[in-house]
Amino acid sequence: MKKVFAGILTAAMAVSLLPAAMLTQASAADYKVAMICDSSISDGGWGAACYNAMVDAAGQMGWDYEVTDSIAQDEYYNSIVSYCMLGYNMIYAPGNQYTDAVLQAAEEYPDIAFALLNGGEGTPAQAVNGNVTSLLPNATQIGWIAGALAGLMSKSGTIAFIGGMELDTTLAKYAGYTEAAQYVAGLDGKEIKVLDPVYAGSFNDSNKGIEFAKAMMDEGADVFFGDASAVDSGARQAIDEANTAAGAISVYDIGQPSDILGQNECVIGSQVTDNSSLVRLSMEAVENGTFGGEVIYGTLQNGALSAGKLNADLVPEDVQTRYAEFIQQMIDEKFMAE
Amino acid sequence: MNTAFIANLILATVRMAIPLLLISLGELYGQRAGMVNIGLEGLAAIGSLVGFLVSFVTGSNWLGLLCGALAGVAVNMIYAFATVTLCADHTVYGMAINIFAPALASFIYRVYFGSGSELSQITLMRGVAIPGLKNIPFFGDLLFNQTPMVYITVAIVIFTAIFFKRTQAGLNYKAVGEHPRAAATLGISVIRVKYLACVICGALAGIGGAYLTTCYSNTYTEGNVAGRGFIALAAVIFGRWTSGGILLACLFFGFCDALQIRLQVGSFGIPYQFFQMIPYIATIVVLTLIGAKQAGPKANGKPYRREQR
Numbered sequence: 001m002k003k004v005f006a007g008i009l010t011a012a013m014a015v016s017l018l019p020a021a022m023l024t025q026a027s028a029a030d031y032k033v034a035m036i037c038d039s040s041i042s043d044g045g046w047g048a049a050c051y052n053a054m055v056d057a058a059g060q061m062g063w064d065y066e067v068t069d070s071i072a073q074d075e076y077y078n079s080i081v082s083y084c085m086l087g088y089n090m091i092y093a094p095g096n097q098y099t100d101a102v103l104q105a106a107e108e109y110p111d112i113a114f115a116l117l118n119g120g121e122g123t124p125a126q127a128v129n130g131n132v133t134s135l136l137p138n139a140t141q142i143g144w145i146a147g148a149l150a151g152l153m154s155k156s157g158t159i160a161f162i163g164g165m166e167l168d169t170t171l172a173k174y175a176g177y178t179e180a181a182q183y184v185a186g187l188d189g190k191e192i193k194v195l196d197p198v199y200a201g202s203f204n205d206s207n208k209g210i211e212f213a214k215a216m217m218d219e220g221a222d223v224f225f226g227d228a229s230a231v232d233s234g235a236r237q238a239i240d241e242a243n244t245a246a247g248a249i250s251v252y253d254i255g256q257p258s259d260i261l262g263q264n265e266c267v268i269g270s271q272v273t274d275n276s277s278l279v280r281l282s283m284e285a286v287e288n289g290t291f292g293g294e295v296i297y298g299t300l301q302n303g304a305l306s307a308g309k310l311n312a313d314l315v316p317e318d319v320q321t322r323y324a325e326f327i328q329q330m331i332d333e334k335f336m337a338e
Numbered sequence: 339m340n341t342a343f344i345a346n347l348i349l350a351t352v353r354m355a356i357p358l359l360l361i362s363l364g365e366l367y368g369q370r371a372g373m374v375n376i377g378l379e380g381l382a383a384i385g386s387l388v389g390f391l392v393s394f395v396t397g398s399n400w401l402g403l404l405c406g407a408l409a410g411v412a413v414n415m416i417y418a419f420a421t422v423t424l425c426a427d428h429t430v431y432g433m434a435i436n437i438f439a440p441a442l443a444s445f446i447y448r449v450y451f452g453s454g455s456e457l458s459q460i461t462l463m464r465g466v467a468i469p470g471l472k473n474i475p476f477f478g479d480l481l482f483n484q485t486p487m488v489y490i491t492v493a494i495v496i497f498t499a500i501f502f503k504r505t506q507a508g509l510n511y512k513a514v515g516e517h518p519r520a521a522a523t524l525g526i527s528v529i530r531v532k533y534l535a536c537v538i539c540g541a542l543a544g545i546g547g548a549y550l551t552t553c554y555s556n557t558y559t560e561g562n563v564a565g566r567g568f569i570a571l572a573a574v575i576f577g578r579w580t581s582g583g584i585l586l587a588c589l590f591f592g593f594c595d596a597l598q599i600r601l602q603v604g605s606f607g608i609p610y611q612f613f614q615m616i617p618y619i620a621t622i623v624v625l626t627l628i629g630a631k632q633a634g635p636k637a638n639g640k641p642y643r644r645e646q647r
Contacts, residue, residue, distance in 0.1 A: 040559045044457025070444065070560035166610075198602040199610055204561035207554055211350055211596065215603040218346050230559040233457060237556050263457060 029064045034083035035092040037069040039203035039229035046229040049258035050094035053275030061283045076101035084109040090286050096167045106132050113291040115282040118169045121295050130293040135278040137298035139169040143176020145271040145307050146254045148326040150223040151184030152319045158193045160221035162212050164203040164228035173227050183336050200231040209234025224253045236264040259308035268315050270308030300331045355592030356491055357549045361570035362584045364542030371535030372515040374428045374639040377435025379567025381410045382547030387443035389548025390558035399463040399552040410544020411537050413439050418536035425641035444560050463553045485553045498581035515635030518642045576624050594620045
């Protein structure tokens, strides 16, 4: 009886561990791409944007795609290798934190392409088989896009930033956010205090985002930007609740990396990264046999980065105009040039 | 450090302690009947998903909590059958629940919502302010402006204390965890009590998980239980297997977490990693001190075979 029960339980566990999508996908295309992600693809932020980028690019290129999300850190490598063993042509890992796992798998699977979003500039050179490419949106420019809006919109003079983990790209976004906000406010003779970045230590714990946002609002922060996936969703919930309690929307949030205007009342705009074009370029390189060993940059200049739509109800027209001017200056490489 | 900082810190402590407290109380009912269930993380995970899903579909947070409880009970029956009827190892099946239940939750979420990237949100349970009392300075918001679940959780703590200390049924229940054979000679159905313990444990852990998605966060993300099931285990030991002790333990753990978040925001020029260590250091220190005088139920985790002498 005990053995039968153990057998039934084991079988049930094995089935439940299969990703649902894996049960429904039938392979028809010549090429296949698989994405791994430690946050959820339904997080309304980073995970969702990266997944949509892959879906868009795969749709344009006629590739099959698969995803495994919400994986723990110790499962990065195993998840990648599982897809390698299933014969996927390209592994898409959207985050600097996957670097070690990607390099290890890339060494063991020389015929498979590994596209590392937010990978380091030196990472492709570290791949023994030359089969790793970094897709690198300019994190400083991302910070600028959000920071300029924060500097224009902050009334309290205090703004906040929430991170998931202390990654190089997160630090660069924070630095860009800080300098742009202070520069823009400085033009109006205002001073902006940017609270030190806080880290949830995870991209999934939305409750931490709620608590961080409440604590930062207590410190006077009235504009938020983040790089923490579902943690940011929690922060937006707390901001919405605070605005409701106050009877007016006076605390704002800036989304990234897709346009999330309308998702929450507090969202005044978004920094948008067209990861889809970067993934598509990788796919083209795979098909042409030229993949690997390079860094594909995403910038304001090549159109991979942009500012999303602004909330016309919350952002005054003159601020919209000035913000557009600042974005143009960034594109023309004249922002903070003086 | 001003009054507002302290008041907000205490409010954050309560918010973070309540789900922990519900899960810990579930474990208390389990361990008092000799059932050491380390699968709380899994039970809370399935409760969290079902609570969110039902609230999302029906718009009723109460129904979500109820179904979260039922889901916790249903999954915990696997553990109950294996450990009570088949006398299998508690730790092994507890771990199995921790692997199985979150994966099952993930599977159900994907089946219902598909592989789409849209963020699903629900309306959270509203707080109930007690007129007049909520305006009391400092303590008003803390004690009299919470969701009904906070008041219910405190009521469960009080009921549990009375049940185990002042009622015959509670003493019989505890006897099963202390000396099941002696309890059986007094006519107590040990097997029935152990199954009842698993039902209560599953229900409270499921509600603890459902609380996260019906009263705390309006979205569901995989992994949102975030280790609370394991901290709840520590809270039961820290709380010396009493509901009052567990209440204090959960408030302590909630306070440590709330404090590290508030200190990160204040920063004071200290690396944030230092603050993130606070809850873990506090857990280790407390368990080291408490562990020296362990006073758990004597038959904890031991299989009960009726015919064995």
